[in-house]
Amino acid sequence: MMSTSFLHPCLRRMLSDRGGNFGIMTAIMAPVLLGAAGLAIDYSNMALSQRQLQESTDSAALAAATALASGKVADEAAAKTLAKDFVVGQMTNYAGTASASAIRNATNVDITTSTSSTSKSYSVTVATSYRLGLTPFMNLLGHSTIDISTTSSTTSGTSQTRSALSMELVLDQSGSMGYDTNTCAQYKKNGTTCKTYVVKIDALKQASASLFDALDKADPQHTLVRTGVISYSNGLLRDWTNKVTSVSAMDWGTTKSRDYVTTLSPDGGTDATEPMQLADDTIKKNANSTDAESVAHQKKGNSKVDRFIILMTDGEMTGNSNTWNKDKDQSVRDKCDAAKTDGITLFTVAFMAPDKGKSLLQYCASPGGNYYEAETMEKLVADFESIAQTATKAATLLTN
Template identity: 25%
Template sequence: MPTFNRFLTDRSGNFGLMTALLMVPLLGSAGMAVDFAHALSLRTQLYAAADAAAVGTLSDKSTTAAAVKMTGDGVISVGQDNARSIFVAQMQGELTASNVTTAVAVAKTGNKVTSSVSFSAAVPTTFMQVFGQKSVQISGTATATVQTASFMDFYILIDNTPSMGVGATPADVATMVDLTKNKSSNASCAFACHESGSNKGKDYYALAKKNKVTMRIDVVRQATQALTASAKADTDNQFRMAIYTFGAKAEAAGLSEIVPLTSDLDKVGSKVTEKTPNPQVGDSEYVLDLMTIPQQGYNDDTQTSFDSALTQLNTKIPAGGSGTSTADTQKIIFFVSDGVGDSYKASTCTKKTTGSRCQEPIDVSFCKAAKDRGIKIAVLYTTYLPLPTNDWYNTWIKPFQSEIPTKMQTCASPGLYFEVTPTQGITEAMQALFLKVVRMPRLTG
């Protein structure tokens, strides 16, 4: 009995005994951490693969093209195949398609395409097998959403009134001033006014052409043609375009249709650069060109009625739609102008008048009438050039020069305003504004 009691009360060797007893759980815990860390590392790799697959399939043109062609909502099979292929291509090392379960869904709802890539896998353990745990389950889901470009109708309104005959750059302006300088009065003109009457000697348009002066209307025409080409490259028959001006001649000033609404963007591009013979300038001139006037001062120079052009265009355009189908297209007025109106407007002009002649920044109430019908307005403001050597400019335009861009921006729908100065590229500006329209966030039903 004493021997047994001594055994019970003897404390020597307890540390070694306890260590032996705890060794298994300690090693198991450390091993569990290693196994879990390994599983989390593989899960991170799988998430990266799923992200790449979800985003990649929406970037693939075959997926977006299939979505655009769908007349309703539903699954996009080619998108699912693309996503699965991208996901499998990311597998490397111990991760292979054979030991990872995937579920892919790519579908269209309205004009929104959503892709979802889910994965799950059983990662074999090493240390945790001590506790009978042979694997660790990992899983996750990556999703991505993109809006397909809506079906849109662009009604491009080009200001071709005499003020767009100003030189396209400061150098062109200086050249025109020098070419038109009157030696006796020292007066000059920066505008290449296009006279069609008998007084052909003062057709400054012909003078500008002869001396290879580039006018603002020339640059806008080139930019419009380039826009149709870039729009065609960015669409799967989702866009239609129409081109309008303020009229070919002052005697019949008013909204003039150059190209009716069409999905044939090649036709639009070729039409705006089409030429017709004009013996007066000894050359051909463009269908989209500067408005002609019978003579200087014709009709008190009131050839720029934004009010009339926007009102007439508004009546031609159906109410704006959601853009989800060809039967419900979004409507966009794409307005390119220097922003100064000049028309008969005796009682409602916002600035001082000369008799009934009204020179003012654009009256935004006529923009609001279109926007209230769900029509978006994208405005490219071609900066109105100050002409400090011109008495007319100093008297009538300079007092409200600072208001012009503000009014043009107010005319535009939110986020759809762009100003381009003479030293910047109008072609690039038109394309940048176009992309703003196409890619701006939209509510989907």
């Protein structure tokens, strides 16, 4: 009988041999390791793509809202197109042009417009998604793509931060305002020779009407603009009881001021001292904002009020004489200085005035091109319109 004892050591060595275990374990762990590597790579790609997509929708929403607020696009449809173009334009830099159509189709833009009496705002929301291809490693786990989505919202608009205004018109109705201008009112039958000319006071009425029209256009609801008129010859006009009759008190809008100007008739000398003092006293702001104009505007919710005086003359300061009076001229200059010190902006208009009258009004005008000089009715009308536009432009600030 053959002995088998010699096999025992061989069997023990075979059973205790660990050679080949690494290969077996590698074979078992390979899919897991490859999946983990793929997951790490794809996670990094997803994070990058998510950030790129978020930046694209953020930029698109902001661009669309800003374009609407600034008027760079005509309507909401154009703003939506702009937003989609923005997303596609940015994402094709990362995802390639082949993805452009899919990204555009997946992008939705919602716009909400909010309007109030003083503002208009646009809320824009941009939402999109993008199918990101995964690495081959993830295919082993059954995933070839993943959807990434983002949403961005922003609001932009125009807020008409309006500072309201109070304006006093200080208008010359002295005797010289009855003189003719060089504008023909009526021609003779031959059509070339002027029969009658427009007189200065009528030119002033037309110019004032153009100013009132511009103010009404800027403030159709009459909640921001207050106007008043003080007319003068040798100071304020008074009746036989010494009651002042040449003032149309400050009021909302222009109706009362407009009506008063139509009643003006030329008479007397020229001295603007008293009316300038009254205009300053009427509209200047006091330290506690308890003056009449501040209180009136506060009731309408107007916290900021610009104050203006328009001083107009066709002559020079003579008082009741026909000769320029140096003291009266200086007195008016002093009143102009006081009004400026009180924070009032002075517009001055010299209408067919002599040199001393022009010199006075040049001095009185606030800096910045607020002196106007008209030698014709047409220029006077244009100047008054310009004053209204300047005043209302200062009173409206658009903020995004």
